[in-house]
Every structure is written in C-alpha cells, then in structure tokens.
Amino acid sequence: MPKRVVAESERRRRRPTKQGAVLSERHIVLTALRMLREHGSQGLTVRRLGLALGADPSTLYRYFRGMDDLVLAVGDELIGRAFDGWTATGDWQTDLRALGLRIHRSYLAHPQAAVLTASRVSGRPHEIAADEAVLDVLHRAGFPVADAVRIYHCFIDQALAFAALDAASLALPAAAREADEAVWQATYARLPESTHPRIAAAAGHLVAEMNVSAYPAALDMLIDSAAARLGGGEPPPGRAA
Amino acid sequence: MPKRVVAESERRRRRPTKQGAVLSERHIVLTALRMLREHGSQGLTVRRLGLALGADPSTLYRYFRGMDDLVLAVGDELIGRAFDGWTATGDWQTDLRALGLRIHRSYLAHPQAAVLTASRVSGRPHEIAADEAVLDVLHRAGFPVADAVRIYHCFIDQALAFAALDAASLALPAAAREADEAVWQATYARLPESTHPRIAAAAGHLVAEMNVSAYPAALDMLIDSAAARLGGGEPPPGRAA
C-alpha cells in the first residue's frame, strides 16, 4: 500500500506496465480527461482508468493519494489551458474580459471534467499563475490594492461559478439534456397567464435566452460596474451581511 | 421492481414500515437533508437513507425514480425555503438584492445538499415560483421584457452558481476545509515577490478576503449595472461570443 505518493519531479524508475505503457502524472491526467469526455462525469472510475492506461487499477495510488487528488490535478490542467497563448493587451477591460471568457471556455471544452473541478481550490501551479495574472491586470488598471482584491475575488469566483453551472447542463447525458430543454419548452411555455403572468409574457424570450450562457453578459456587468467605480473614484461594493 | 413511481397526490395506502414508520415524499426529502448534513455530500446513500427511515432501502424506489430524482426534490425544497415569508417592498433594487441573498443563504444553510442541487434545473413548483417572482420584480421596475429576461438570466444563474461554489467549500469535511485555508495562508502568503509580485503585495488582503463569499459584492455589481442601464436608457450588455 502506498503510504506516500512520490512527487512527480522525484520519480526515477519508470517501469513499464505489463501491457507496455509508461505512466506519468500527466499521462494519467490526460487519460482521465478523455475518459470523462467518453463516459460522463460519473464515468471516471479507478478500474476503468486502469483499463484505459493498460495498468492495474491500484497503480493509480502510486501517483495520486486517491480519486480526489486526481480530480484536482485535472482541474489544474484546465486552468492551465485557459492561459495558453494569452498575452495582455494593456487595456484592463479587454484583458479582464478575455481572461474571463478564456477560463469559461476552457472549462466548457470539458464539461464533464468541469463539473467535478470548477468549484475546487487546489493551490496547484496553474491556479496560482492565473491569480497572479488577474491581480496584475487590476493593478495596472490603477485599482488600489484593497479594491483590486475585492474585484479579483468577484471576478474569479464568478468565472468559476458560471463555468461549473454551465458545465453541469452540458455534461448531462444527451437524453437527460434534451429532457431538460423539453421541460423549459413544455413547462414554462405552457403556464397559464392567470397564475404566472410574467413567465407567460416572457415565454418566447425565455426559451431563446435560457439555452445560452448568461456568463458573458454577467461578466460585462461586473466590468461595467468596476469601471464606473474607477472613473468616479468610489470604492467597489463592499460585502453586505 | 417499480416500473412507475406513484405521484404523491395519488398515494392512498400508507402502509407503515416494518419498524413502524410511515413514509411520504416530504418525509424522505427531509430525512435526506438531515443525512446530508450529518454525513456530507457523499454520505447520502440509499442504504443509509433506508436505515434512517426505518425502511428497506429498496422502498425508496416506490417514491423516486432513483437517487437523482430524490436529489432534485431536495433542491426544490431549498428553493422553496428561500422564499418563505418574503414579500416585495416595491423597490426593485431592494427586492432583487433581498431575493439574491435569500437564495444564496438558503442553499448555504445546507451546503452538502447545495453542492448536489444548486446546478440542477428541476422544473418543480418552487423553482417555477421563484422565476415568476424575479421576473415580476424586473417587470415592475420598468424593464422591457427582453431586457428583463436577460437580467433575470444573469441574476438567477449568478445566485445559483455562487451558491454552488460557496457551498462546495463549506461542504468539505472540517479537516479538508482547514487544509484548504491553510493552503491559502501557507502557499499564497509565502510566494516570493520576485516571481509573484501582485500576490505578494496583496497577500494580507487576500487571506482576509478569500474567507468570505464574493456573492454579495458580485450581486451589487450586477444590480448597479442594471440600474445604470435603466437610468440611461441603454440596453443591458448582450452576450458576446
């Protein structure tokens, strides 16, 4: 039993598996991502992963403390991908918007993985780099540090929170997802005006609106509000109760 | 095997269980809620639920199609509670803020349940009532229907998304949660200024800020932005890519 997992950087002996595969943290993470895509967010199991890797399931525990540890590593991979090839333009609103959309898009590219990881904090390298980048954009925009931290907090949580939410519906198996959309059409569009006047009045708009993500609009509202505060010299909203 | 679950309203024979308990949908939902609190978000299992109810585990399938169906019912219970005792004041900003905070608070009162339910759409009665209430507030505020729908979408998704995100950290078992916070202190506060200047400069603020929810501030920013649009006559932000 693996009392302690060996850190990837200190790994020396890369013994091939019975079926000839050579394992590594990254190889396992990428395989996990593929399995999540193919089998859904419930479909990542140690046994299946072992099968896909050509290794005994228990071998995983030489690389990760358990399933949960692996999931965090998968999440960090997604954050890392969001920043691939990004460079700051110098205009903070443009940069913030681009970063938000990149994070959101990166998670939604792997909805089944995003469901498991988007609400987790790992403290892994890519995550830290992302935080530094956002704080840097706000600093250059001229926000005092206290305001920058508050806006940063709203920004990063909003991005992750919407990623998790939007991923959840994308990650549903096709059948369930169509059922969900059918619920919107069938349930909401059919509510009588007498009991649900606002829904009835908005039914057409709702069906169209609810099939796309609200994140871009919500992000723009956040940036708008921050910009107004920066211009007017007021502090950003504090936190209520 | 229960090919079809009998609707609660059509249930007639309430046969007591071997151990004398009388079951109902709501009783099961409330028990599930209690078990989630006591055993964590992974701790809701059919077997344990049966034990807690004083019934055979398989009995659950007479009331819900499966675990997933039960989870949706638990979620609707939480939405319902958010609206308990709420009445509109007529001031749309006040009302919207109150509703957002109520939803957020209701989910966070049961973090382990919120993790499972906050990103799910059920189409159940309480959920529909909530949608009607929000649309009604926006309508009375004077937003044209298209704008109202877009703001409603941002509002409801942001509330649920933050609820899910914040619940996730609250729902961690005490040990893991302290480890998470320790990561913040240890990892972030210790990053050298040379490689992570912005994090280093903001370290003190970060440690304080990251332990509370960003939702109230994010909500205020959303309302601010909507108010500016209403005043200025501009439409709210559309959706980008």
Place this chain on the structure above:
DNA sequence: GACCTTATGCCAACGCCATTGACCAGGACA
C-alpha cells in the same frame, strides 16, 4: 557486469454502493 535497494507495478480481497425482480402483507373499496 554484479549487487543491492527500493520504486513501482500486480494481485486478491474487503466492505461498500445503486438498482432490480420476485414475492407477499394488508389497506381500500365493492
């Protein structure tokens, strides 16, 4: 190239889990 250490892969087993089909007790209603 031989030897030693030990990292790393494999095996078997444990105790969970959700779900199902067959069965039957007993409440509802005629």
Place this chain on the structure above:
DNA sequence: TGTCCTGGTCAATGGCGTTGGCATAAGGTC
C-alpha cells in the same frame, strides 16, 4: 367478506474505491 393492487420486504447482481502483501526490474555503486 372478498378482491385488487399499493407499497412494503428479501435476495441477488455487478459495480465501486481502497488496501496490504508481494514480486520484479530500474538505477546507483563499485
């Protein structure tokens, strides 16, 4: 009182994560 069928129980199936013990070959040293 007799019939029907809801809503309980029981037993079984095939999965799951995780662990302890073991075997073996990789890498370092001489």
